[in-house]
Amino acid sequence: MKIYVDNAATTKMSQRAIQAMMPYLDGVYGNPSSLHTYGQEAAEALENAREAVAKAIGAEANEIYFTSGGTEADNQAILTGAILGERKGKKHIISSKFEHHAVLNTLKQLEKQGFTVTLLEVYENGLVRLEDVKQAIREDTGFVTIMMANNEIGTIQPIREIGALCRERGILFHTDAVQAVGHIPVDVKKLKVDLLSLSGHKFHGPKGVGALYVRKSVPLQKFITGGAQERGKRAGTENIPGIVAMAEALQESIENLSESQNHILSMRDRLIEKLREIPHSKVNGDLQYHLPGTVNMCFEGIEGESMLLLLDAKGIAASSGSACTSGSLDPSHVLLALGLPHEVAHGSLRLSLDAANTQEEVTYICEVLPEVVAYLRSISPVWEELEKGERKHVI
Amino acid sequence: MLYSQLVMDHFQNPRNVGKMEDADGIGEVGNAKCGDIMKMYIKVEDGKISDVKFNTFGCGSAIATSSIATEMIKGKTIPEALRLSNQAVVEALGGLPAHKIHCSVLAEEAVKAAVKDYYDRHGISYDEKLFRFCDHEHDENEEDN
Numbered sequence: 001m002k003i004y005v006d007n008a009a010t011t012k013m014s015q016r017a018i019q020a021m022m023p024y025l026d027g028v029y030g031n032p033s034s035l036h037t038y039g040q041e042a043a044e045a046l047e048n049a050r051e052a053v054a055k056a057i058g059a060e061a062n063e064i065y066f067t068s069g070g071t072e073a074d075n076q077a078i079l080t081g082a083i084l085g086e087r088k089g090k091k092h093i094i095s096s097k098f099e100h101h102a103v104l105n106t107l108k109q110l111e112k113q114g115f116t117v118t119l120l121e122v123y124e125n126g127l128v129r130l131e132d133v134k135q136a137i138r139e140d141t142g143f144v145t146i147m148m149a150n151n152e153i154g155t156i157q158p159i160r161e162i163g164a165l166c167r168e169r170g171i172l173f174h175t176d177a178v179q180a181v182g183h184i185p186v187d188v189k190k191l192k193v194d195l196l197s198l199s200g201h202k203f204h205g206p207k208g209v210g211a212l213y214v215r216k217s218v219p220l221q222k223f224i225t226g227g228a229q230e231r232g233k234r235a236g237t238e239n240i241p242g243i244v245a246m247a248e249a250l251q252e253s254i255e256n257l258s259e260s261q262n263h264i265l266s267m268r269d270r271l272i273e274k275l276r277e278i279p280h281s282k283v284n285g286d287l288q289y290h291l292p293g294t295v296n297m298c299f300e301g302i303e304g305e306s307m308l309l310l311l312d313a314k315g316i317a318a319s320s321g322s323a324c325t326s327g328s329l330d331p332s333h334v335l336l337a338l339g340l341p342h343e344v345a346h347g348s349l350r351l352s353l354d355a356a357n358t359q360e361e362v363t364y365i366c367e368v369l370p371e372v373v374a375y376l377r378s379i380s381p382v383w384e385e386l387e388k389g390e391r392k393h394v395i
Numbered sequence: 396m397l398y399s400q401l402v403m404d405h406f407q408n409p410r411n412v413g414k415m416e417d418a419d420g421i422g423e424v425g426n427a428k429c430g431d432i433m434k435m436y437i438k439v440e441d442g443k444i445s446d447v448k449f450n451t452f453g454c455g456s457a458i459a460t461s462s463i464a465t466e467m468i469k470g471k472t473i474p475e476a477l478r479l480s481n482q483a484v485v486e487a488l489g490g491l492p493a494h495k496i497h498c499s500v501l502a503e504e505a506v507k508a509a510v511k512d513y514y515d516r517h518g519i520s521y522d523e524k525l526f527r528f529c530d531h532e533h534d535e536n537e538e539d540n
Contacts, residue, residue, distance in 0.1 A: 302452065303430055303431065303452055303453050305454035305455055306406070306458055309403075309406060310407075313407060322430060323429070323430045341428075342428040342429075342430070343427035343428055343430075379412050379413070379450050379451060379458070380452040381423060381450045381451070382427050382432055382452040384414070384434075
């Protein structure tokens with residue numbers, strides 16, 4: 001059995017998106033900036049895609065800018081927030097401790113350039129509190145960026161409330177909605193966001209393409225300079241096949257949203273119910289304000305990478321926030337932000353489901369995972385100490 | 396692939412894995428905070444390591460390096476075992492990704508820690524310098540650009 005439960009990392013492209021993309025890899029290869037028929041066909045496809053993406057998130061077509069993905073959209077949004085704030089002498093930015101690195105590392109750069117950044121707590125349940133945002137706002141706060149749904153634990157932040165607060169205080173507000181768009185309803189007007197990032201490959205579109213929503217009155221700042229593409233705000237010949245396919249994938253995701261949500265939720269509930277029976281395990285993040293498909297758990301006494309490798313050998317493709325999978329020696333900053341000790345965070349597992357997963361697959365995971373955990377514990381000196389009482393159980 | 400076939404083999408079919416009730420020396424190195432702990436047990440007969448076992452909390456390469464290190468010292472004299480270097484462990488595994496080299500260092504140190512414990516238990520004097528382990532407060536390899 002081969003089971004892909006790493007959909008928060010990336011998704012398989014949908015057939016509809018592939019079919020939509022094909023003509024633009026083959027026959028319709030014009031540059032949308034060209035005046036001839038080839039070019040104008042491409043330009044028309046580009047504008048149709050823009051309208052489709054806008055409609056999917058409750059925006060106007062001229063509020064959508066295509067980018068190379070979520071990271072670029074986040075970078076441009078934050079740069080815009082910083083520059084516009086600075087113009088008014090406001091160099092304080094509010095964000096949260098468990099943002100994606102696309103946000104956190106961009107903010108770090110801004111700190112080096114003299115900006116002050118407040119990273120809000122996310123507490124044990126992985127939720128930013130509106131009250132904390134209020135408290136953090138200062139005279140010189142010019143920009144707030146809070147993710148809509150966390151990529152590792154799936155918790156959904158009170159974006160609508162934060163959006164209303166920021167609008168009321170006249171502070172520019174961005175949300176990184178890369179994990180949310182296509183998975184839960186997203187309406188930029190209701191959320192009162194000024195900027196919103198999304199990424200094609202998270203909802204069965206292709207990699208290398210994303211979009212930034214920018215509210216009409218907000219002067220988006222240039223990030224990539226060059227030609228006049230994207231109304232002069234993002235230079236470079238547009239990735240037409242990618243943009244067309246992303247728009248198709250997004251439409252499809254939204255058409256299927258309510259149906260797929262029920263299926264995904266029932267699989268997630270079963271996973272959690274079964275897997276939390278494993279002793280000294282913990283489900284991370286609030287279970288109510290949560291994406292339908294993401295399950296993040298910690299298992300005490302074992303390390304995540306070895307768990308992933310053994311699961312992979314059994315045909316299960318998942319993810320972990322252990323240091324060994326992050327490429328550094330520290331475990332995931334998200335799990336640490338929840339207050340989990342390092343040694344527990346090392347033993348984390350993320351299963352991210354999709355509508356294509358089945359109940360049979362869930363049954364198989366529920367059989368295999370407890371065996372893998374038990375085996376790794378049987379060879380773990382940490383587990384031995386925990387069992388002997390030489391080390392205290394944390395979970 | 397992240398790991399060679401040999402590393403995967405030692406990870407999936409670890410040699411000499413388990414505990415030893417009547418060990419003559421036990422060494423434990425690493426820390427749970429950093430994500431890897433190795434515990435090595437040795438049995439010494441006539442100056443030779445007649446048996447060895449290990450338990451490891453850690454990633455795939457931590458388990459694989461422990462496993463191959465036990466094979467490399469089993470049947471060897473104590474001075475031979477003390478000469479086991481992390482480079483030798485890496486070579487025996489046919490290489491490790493750069494950010495996993497510290498696992499091989501842990502394997503070398505686990506062997507040394509077990510021998511040191513054997514010496515301590517048996518009142519055998521030794522040169523402290525042999526067992527001066529580098530501490531494991533890893534530097535954060537933070538990208539700074």
